[in-house]
Amino acid sequence: MVVRVRELGSNHFCVDQTDPRAVRIAKSLPWYGPKYSPHDVPSFYDVSGITENPEAFREVIEVFVERYRAQGADGPTHVAGFDARGFLFGPSIAMALNIPFVMIRKAGKLPGVLVSSGKYVTEYSTDETVMRLGSVREGDRVVLIDDLIATGGTAIAGFNLVDQLGAKVHEFAAMVSLPFLDGVKKIHEYADGKFADVPCFTVVDDSTIGADMGRDPPEGTPRIVPASDAARVLA
Numbered sequence: 001m002v003v004r005v006r007e008l009g010s011n012h013f014c015v016d017q018t019d020p021r022a023v024r025i026a027k028s029l030p031w032y033g034p035k036y037s038p039h040d041v042p043s044f045y046d047v048s049g050i051t052e053n054p055e056a057f058r059e060v061i062e063v064f065v066e067r068y069r070a071q072g073a074d075g076p077t078h079v080a081g082f083d084a085r086g087f088l089f090g091p092s093i094a095m096a097l098n099i100p101f102v103m104i105r106k107a108g109k110l111p112g113v114l115v116s117s118g119k120y121v122t123e124y125s126t127d128e129t130v131m132r133l134g135s136v137r138e139g140d141r142v143v144l145i146d147d148l149i150a151t152g153g154t155a156i157a158g159f160n161l162v163d164q165l166g167a168k169v170h171e172f173a174a175m176v177s178l179p180f181l182d183g184v185k186k187i188h189e190y191a192d193g194k195f196a197d198v199p200c201f202t203v204v205d206d207s208t209i210g211a212d213m214g215r216d217p218p219e220g221t222p223r224i225v226p227a228s229d230a231a232r233v234l235a
């Protein structure tokens, strides 16, 4: 069954938020507030809600695979995933499409000769990512995949890397979008609209996930518990 897609804004395509698959995926994504998160953001989405739920995980992969498979010969030639959570989705999508998966790595991790995105700012950090020279080349059509788009900083770094390597971004894709941070708009407005023609595709919005998916434990629960206490806190 092909997922229903609608155009949210110019070149921003999103799964219809009433589609049963979008709802199942959204309702498998817990979030934590700042006290129980690694970063000071209002809602930190826990992707393990997907990876530890085989049905939801499969559905996420299927949504992307169906979209790119339907494009036939005009579809992507490569999938490039962002370190680290893009690595959870990209390999399965690439394998199903029988095309290469390419890593967009944080600086300091990859061997070989590299291109760098330079420093960029995300929702909660400053990062730098790299790709290996020759991992994509002129004529290649690359899907950039991540778990989530917030401010668009990470995505733009990926666009710049693929551009430096002479290839084209076919589409930017993410499972979750936080539309209030205008990430997709920022991609399309970046560098006088250099990437304005590249579609972005997202599966669920934060509003579909909703307040009911908040999973903060009772007040006073420590963030790290001693191993000897784990069973008691879990009960």
Ligand code: HSX
Residues within 6 Å of the ligand: 082, 083, 084, 085, 086, 121, 122, 123, 124, 146, 147, 148, 149, 150, 151, 152, 153, 154, 155, 183
């Ligand atoms: C998170 O921040 C996600 O996994 C993405 O890689 C990134 C998205 O934030 P932003 O760059 O769009 O602000 O770590």
